[in-house]
Amino acid sequence: MRAFADLLERLVYTRSRNAKLRILGDYLRTTPDPDRGWAMAALTGDLDLPAIKPAMIRALIMERVDPVLFALSRDYVGDTAETVALLWPRPPVAPDSVDLSLGTVVERLGSASRAEAPALLAGLLDRLEPGERFALLKMATGALRIGVTARLAKTALAEAFGLDLDRVEELWHGLAPPYAALFAWGEGAAPAPAMQDMPLFRPFMLAHPLEDGRVDMADYAAEWKWDGIRVQIVHAGGETRLYSRAGDDITRAFPDIAAAFSQPGALDGELMIRGAGGAEALNVQGGEAQGGAAASFNALQQRLNRKTVSARMLSDYPAFVRLYDILFDGDEDLRPLPWTARRVRLAQLAARLPATRFDLSALIEADDFTTLEAIRAGARDAAIEGVMLKRRDSAYVGGRRVGLWYKWKRDPLTADCVLMYAQRGSGRRSSFYSDYTFGCWTEAGELVPVGKAYSGITDQELRWLDRWVRGHTTGRFGPVREVEKTLVLEIAFDSIHASTRHKSGLAMRFPRIARIRQDKPAAEADRVATLGRLIA
Incomplete structure (x- = not known):
């Protein structure tokens, strides 16, 4: 020890x-x-x-x-x-x-x-x-929080023994701790562990943010960036597994998806909950008609992180995967092929899969970047995060590679909210009041919480807010401080959804502090009804 x-x-x-x-x-x-x-x-x-x-x-x-x-x-x-x-x-x-x-x-x-x-x-x-x-x-x-990600730890192992990182990633999910076979391979005492006919996880291809740039649409294809969770579904050796972006096995939470994929191969897509209305019309504007509408991320949260799923939950929150790419078709590794060739193979395979559980992510028809900008500007559907741009000749390579894939997220929504409560953070922020609960006004003049945020501010702003909280505390509830309802924070968020779990009836997606509004009176902060009208 x-x-x-x-x-x-x-x-x-x-x-x-x-x-x-x-x-x-x-x-x-x-x-x-x-x-x-x-x-x-x-x-x-x-x-x-x-x-x-x-x-x-x-x-x-x-x-x-x-x-x-x-x-x-x-x-x-x-x-x-x-x-x-x-x-x-x-x-x-x-x-x-x-x-x-x-x-x-x-x-x-x-x-x-x-x-x-x-x-x-x-x-x-x-x-x-x-x-x-x-x-x-x-x-x-299981809460180390020491600034080491799983990817960094695996990188250290690969570099320590001169191994290929992507190969280590592929083998990792077929092995169990304490990984004796992996270390024996690294030290040259044994060959690489044999993993034939196992549903292994492969590293995802990731995208760089598109920041103030433009691309030539002759070189890039565009499709919607959907707001679910990125998954990889793999079938090999008679077994199907579903992996999250981090490589976690989430098959038990989504047995309906696993049961619907029974042919050897590996696919990349977005896991979502089937919804109703809205999305098809928007997709037709941008190109191909989509196979079915998706519900908001809030619906997907009902099934995430569950070890067992009841029959009622399977019925009330039917899952499906919107397919982005194909890694393997049977035993054939398609990753070295250009995106255009993989897209053809993906469309052929998708046509053979149950339409209730799988559909193909639609391409956006845009002759030039200006046209794409106009289409993206209208992408306020609850299940759309933005646009993906994929170089047509790109192979499927693990990690982020400059110039191959870009993500172009939609502009965030904003609201002026009043700071209500604060709590100390964790790790290097444990000495600061850095976790903030904020609220908006009801029509009756009551201030009710609408979300929590702990990101978006600079270290200087964090220190200022910490001093403000300490100087304007009106009550304490264990580690939580209640503060004077006088400070307005501009909150940016990706989307907002109806929620029965919160007093306000609303749940924000990815809230963060955009700026501190010392210039604005708390009485002029937004109302709950105003936020409600932003629900897609």
């Missing part, structure tokens, strides 16, 4: 990407199996210790220290794992000081039952130093 704790500490205090890669590479080369494999599982979010829950950790610490002291300390520190690691008392009888290996800790916690877990975790925390406790708790709860 000491080596793993030291790794996390060094990563937390290192800002440079290249320095993080060196630190990770050194750790992976010098740490034996299975510890390095379990470390990779923790860093990539693939470590599952189901018996350990945050509520259990809070219960353990409050049995040992004053609950009020813990609550105040947690509010000040901004992180539960760090607070518990620092407050955990030393036991009356000092335990042995033998360094527990990461593998031993994972094995014990992974095999523990819910009943056994509290005593086991407490015993481990008794034996560890504060830095090791922090590492253990972060690992156990």
